Amino acid sequence: MTDDDMPDLIRAELRLQAESVTATGALVEGAIAQARAIRRRQVVTAAIPLALSAVGVATVPTLLSQMSGANPSATTSPSSPTSTAATPMRTSDSLATTTAQPRLPIVQGSTLVASGRSVELPDGWAVTGMVWTGRLTIMDVTSNDRRFTATADAAGTVRELSNVAPPFAVSADGQFIAGLEPSTTVDSATPRSAALIVVELTTGTVVHRLTSSTSLFPERFLGTGTSSVLVSQYQGPPNIWSTADGRLSALDLSRNPDRLPLAVDSTGTLFTTADGEGHVSVERLGAKRPQWNSTTVADGPGAISPDNSMIALSSGDALVVLDTESGGKVSQSVSLGGQAPWRMTWEDPTTLIATDPAAVEGGLLRCQALTAECVKIVPSAAGAAAIENPPPPVVASPVATP
Amino acid sequence: MRVPASWEVVIDASARREEFEAFVAARSGALLRTAYLLAGDKHAAEDLLQTSLAKTYLAWPRIKDMQSVEAFVRRTLVTTNISTWRKHRDREVLMPLVPVLAHNPRTDAVDQRLSLWPHICALPPRQRTVMVLRYYEDLTEAETARLMGCSIGAVKRYCARALRTSCPA
Numbered sequence: 001m002t003d004d005d006m007p008d009l010i011r012a013e014l015r016l017q018a019e020s021v022t023a024t025g026a027l028v029e030g031a032i033a034q035a036r037a038i039r040r041r042q043v044v045t046a047a048i049p050l051a052l053s054a055v056g057v058a059t060v061p062t063l064l065s066q067m068s069g070a071n072p073s074a075t076t077s078p079s080s081p082t083s084t085a086a087t088p089m090r091t092s093d094s095l096a097t098t099t100a101q102p103r104l105p106i107v108q109g110s111t112l113v114a115s116g117r118s119v120e121l122p123d124g125w126a127v128t129g130m131v132w133t134g135r136l137t138i139m140d141v142t143s144n145d146r147r148f149t150a151t152a153d154a155a156g157t158v159r160e161l162s163n164v165a166p167p168f169a170v171s172a173d174g175q176f177i178a179g180l181e182p183s184t185t186v187d188s189a190t191p192r193s194a195a196l197i198v199v200e201l202t203t204g205t206v207v208h209r210l211t212s213s214t215s216l217f218p219e220r221f222l223g224t225g226t227s228s229v230l231v232s233q234y235q236g237p238p239n240i241w242s243t244a245d246g247r248l249s250a251l252d253l254s255r256n257p258d259r260l261p262l263a264v265d266s267t268g269t270l271f272t273t274a275d276g277e278g279h280v281s282v283e284r285l286g287a288k289r290p291q292w293n294s295t296t297v298a299d300g301p302g303a304i305s306p307d308n309s310m311i312a313l314s315s316g317d318a319l320v321v322l323d324t325e326s327g328g329k330v331s332q333s334v335s336l337g338g339q340a341p342w343r344m345t346w347e348d349p350t351t352l353i354a355t356d357p358a359a360v361e362g363g364l365l366r367c368q369a370l371t372a373e374c375v376k377i378v379p380s381a382a383g384a385a386a387i388e389n390p391p392p393p394v395v396a397s398p399v400a401t402p
Numbered sequence: 403m404r405v406p407a408s409w410e411v412v413i414d415a416s417a418r419r420e421e422f423e424a425f426v427a428a429r430s431g432a433l434l435r436t437a438y439l440l441a442g443d444k445h446a447a448e449d450l451l452q453t454s455l456a457k458t459y460l461a462w463p464r465i466k467d468m469q470s471v472e473a474f475v476r477r478t479l480v481t482t483n484i485s486t487w488r489k490h491r492d493r494e495v496l497m498p499l500v501p502v503l504a505h506n507p508r509t510d511a512v513d514q515r516l517s518l519w520p521h522i523c524a525l526p527p528r529q530r531t532v533m534v535l536r537y538y539e540d541l542t543e544a545e546t547a548r549l550m551g552c553s554i555g556a557v558k559r560y561c562a563r564a565l566r567t568s569c570p571a
Contacts, residue, residue, distance in 0.1 A: 006568065007536075007537055009518060010518060010522065010533055010568060014522070014533070014534060017438070017439060018436070020438075021434055021438045021447065023430040023433075023434045023451075027426050027430050027451065028422070028423050028427075028455075030452045030455075030456075031426070031456045031459055032422075032456070033456075034452060034453060034456035275553075
């Protein structure tokens with residue numbers, strides 16, 4: 001037998017093995033029951049503050065399609081509506097718990113907790129991504145087969161942004177939002193052409209527009225201002241949209257179009273990337289070779305620390321923190337009590353908030369970057385009790401008024 | 403493992419359920435066979451297919467035609483299988499025995515084929531997925547890459563490694 005025979009032998013073997021199984025009749029009921037269980041599952045989402053952002057690329061579709069880009073430079077600092085100083089308590093599943101709530105806006109189930117206020121969101125809203133500008137919480141919402149953008153201000157007023165659809169990214173100064181024209185939404189199931197727009201949040205004015213025959217969507221603004229936007233597509237490499245001249249150019253990372261960006265630093269030039277097998281590297285825009293390569297395998301987008309010194313990544317069910325400069329491993333979690341840190345955002349320069357959207361309960365962790373020790377954040381009683389007032393009205397509005 | 407936003411939507415329209423039931427009745431056999439080859443175990447294959455069908459049911463309103471449905475399910479099978487493996491890779495997994503093969507120049511092709519399944523089951527999930535998509539589903543490298551969400555180069559690497567690993571003696 002030669003190597004050339006192997007494909008034919010494998011083909012024959014696979015077909016023979018496949019014929020040995022037959023379907024049972026319970027699949028429909030089981031699948032529908034499971035679908036309803038997925039729907040009922042509480043979605044936990046933590047906001048990405050403008051200063052501390054992650055970036056996702058949809059060609060790693062399972063997680064990254066959920067990510068909304070955020071922004072590069074530190075222009076806002078999170079206020080602290082709740083204390084983080086509660087003493088962790090050890091539980092039977094070996095993961096300690098804390099009642100100290102995140103200092104970032106979060107959604108647990110249908111409750112948005114932001115700026116010390118709990119807001120009950122309209123029934124059926126699933127918030128799968130958030131960006132926090134310091135004044136506004138901008139949400140990626142799906143409800144009744146419709147995906148749209150909504151905002152919540154400090155007063156707890158929730159508005160729907162009718163003129164820009166997710167996935168979206170928000171500029172560093174919080175003044176502009178890049179997204180899709182509402183008539184064109186994209187998802188991994190039905191990729192199609194889309195029109196990208198940049199809208200001024202306060203006035204609703206469309207300041208830049210780009211039409212494309214492929215399903216592009218914005219990941220984040222690069223650098224300050226609105227001159228360039230990193231955009232992704234479900235089938236193809238990421239690009240940079242130069243809004244000044246409307247040009248779209250392929251992202252040039254180590255002259256290797258196969259590499260996917262996982263996170264971008266605040267300068268918009270240093271990318272954490274992964275190859276086809278998920279191995280992580282750091283490379284500078286336009287450089288000939290990566291700054292370093294790592295054997296760490298990333299499962300999704302990462303989050304770069306506010307000072308650009310560390311990269312937090314989800315690897316398997318573990319949290320891994322790497323040193324940006326050297327690629328050395330700063331820390332790695334051992335066990336997270338069955339939860340996976342799939343999405344992360346930095347609460348401060350040394351602390352991460354990680355969410356597990358598929359967790360049966362909870363799904364919200366606070367992790368120390370230097371040790372990768374995590375505690376489970378127990379949902380606040382505020383979620384149930386803080387709003388004794390009636391939920392605020394939802395106002396359909398072309399723009400949000402901060 | 404990860405739940406995209408689009409999967410959070412459910413419309414319990416009866417028409418959708420009827421369409422969904424018709425699709426499952428027509429295609430569940432073929433899909434289960436693919437799931438079996440991906441998962442390497444019948445019970446795991448049924449779980450994998452059920453999960454993939456549940457996700458498909460949630461995404462049904464956005465899937466425009468039956469061809470897209472099948473493509474969606476296959477993609478979901480692939481991603482869910484790899485994700486499941488990632489989540490549980492630290493657990494003990496029962497695998498078929500992989501025979502220790504001594505080189506035997508007289509071994510004919512039939513014997514070689516019969517000995518391949520344990521080797522295929524023992525492949526890492528991405529390599530096994532490439533084998534199934536390339537040699538069972540007869541997809542091109544580009545189609546395989548698109549379905550797996552990776553590059554064509556990665557597909558080539560997985561394929562080469564899998565062939566090298568699967569080749570007895």
